[in-house]
Amino acid sequence: MKKALGIDVGGTKISYAIIDEKGDYVSKIKKVSTPKTLEALQETFKTIIQENEKDVDYIGFATAGAINLENTKVESSSPNLPDGYNTTEFTTFSKKPIYVENDANAAAWAEYKVGAAKGYDNNIMVTLGTGIGGGVIINGQMLRGKSGRAGEIGHIKIYPDKRRMCGCGNYDCWEAYGSGTGLGRSFKEEALKNPRSVATQGKKIDDLTTYDLIDGFKRNDELCVKVMDNWHNQIIMGMVSLNNIFDTEIFVISGGMGEFINCKTIEDELNKQTIVSPAKVVLATTGNNAGMLGSALLAIDKFKK
Numbered sequence: 173m174k175k176a177l178g179i180d181v182g183g184t185k186i187s188y189a190i191i192d193e194k195g196d197y198v199s200k201i202k203k204v205s206t207p208k209t210l211e212a213l214q215e216t217f218k219t220i221i222q223e224n225e226k227d228v229d230y231i232g233f234a235t236a237g238a239i240n241l242e243n244t245k246v247e248s249s250s251p252n253l254p255d256g257y258n259t260t261e262f263t264t265f266s267k268k269p270i271y272v273e274n275d276a277n278a279a280a281w282a283e284y285k286v287g288a289a290k291g292y293d294n295n296i297m298v299t300l301g302t303g304i305g306g307g308v309i310i311n312g313q314m315l316r317g318k319s320g321r322a323g324e325i326g327h328i329k330i331y332p333d334k335r336r337m338c339g340c341g342n343y344d345c346w347e348a349y350g351s352g353t354g355l356g357r358s359f360k361e362e363a364l365k366n367p368r369s370v371a372t373q374g375k376k377i378d379d380l381t382t383y384d385l386i387d388g389f390k391r392n393d394e395l396c397v398k399v400m401d402n403w404h405n406q407i408i409m410g411m412v413s414l415n416n417i418f419d420t421e422i423f424v425i426s427g428g429m430g431e432f433i434n435c436k437t438i439e440d441e442l443n444k445q446t447i448v449s450p451a452k453v454v455l456a457t458t459g460n461n462a463g464m465l466g467s468a469l470l471a472i473d474k475f476k477k
């Protein structure tokens with residue numbers, strides 16, 4: 173059975189493990205802090221690879237940033253990684269084949285091969301965190317587009333009238349409303365309109381957090397229920413568009429905000445509004461290590477003869 177070293181490069185830590193083609197862990201998961209300089213980061217990659225390459229057939233990287241079509245380099249800058257990261261020549265670190273993929277796409281691949289989307293050749297991962305990321309898999313292939321950058325589902329537009337700026341610098345992207353950050357902004361906007369609401373519990377509007385919202389929602393507070401319902405509707409807006417375009421079989425929801433959504437409500441409403449065939453909506457199952465797992469599985473799927 174083929175094995176790969178999966179390496180997930182995050183802004184604060186690098187996680188790695190050896191994984192076989194069934195998605196089982198052959199080694200323990202190890203973690204190191206992400207170095208702050210480019211030289212130290214590249215040295216860390218070399219050290220990790222030197223320690224493990226004799227035990228694997230291939231090496232996979234999951235990393236932030238846009239990846240070139242050949243899956244060998246990062247082409248964009250990444251705010252959480254050192255300047256010049258996009259000059260890194262990953263394939264020079266080993267004689268074993270190396271495959272580089274965007275971390276959201278790698279996580280989607282992990283869900284497809286061994287997680288909640290297993291068996292569904294058409295699936296879309298939606299990562300609800302501080303932003304919205306994801307990956308689109310069509311007929312068993314990762315959608316990569318003409319430049320390798322396809323699948324930026326968080327930046328589809330959901331309003332035309334410049335209501336709210338997104339982190340990307342444009343207005344009214346799905347992420348500006350459907351992400352955890354977007355939900356927090358919606359809560360503050362609504363609380364500002366209703367300063368006497370018990371939801372604010374005497375706090376200053378600026379000090380309100382998503383936790384206050386969730387607390388209020390659990391207490392059935394009217395304002396909090398309204399904000400949460402509206403958030404679900406905004407999430408559904410994006411998913412209806414995605415389903416109408418891709419006619420997917422299943423949406424897999426990952427990310428820290430996933431635990432606050434009601435998949436059944438979203439699935440029912442999505443399927444009322446879609447004009448193509450219905451899709452399932454479920455939570456992801458591969459957890460925090462999805463990127464690492466997916467990078468190893470992608471390397472195996474790519475290079476295995």
Ligand SMILES: [Zn+2]
Binds near residue numbers: 338339345347
């Ligand atoms: Zn945007």
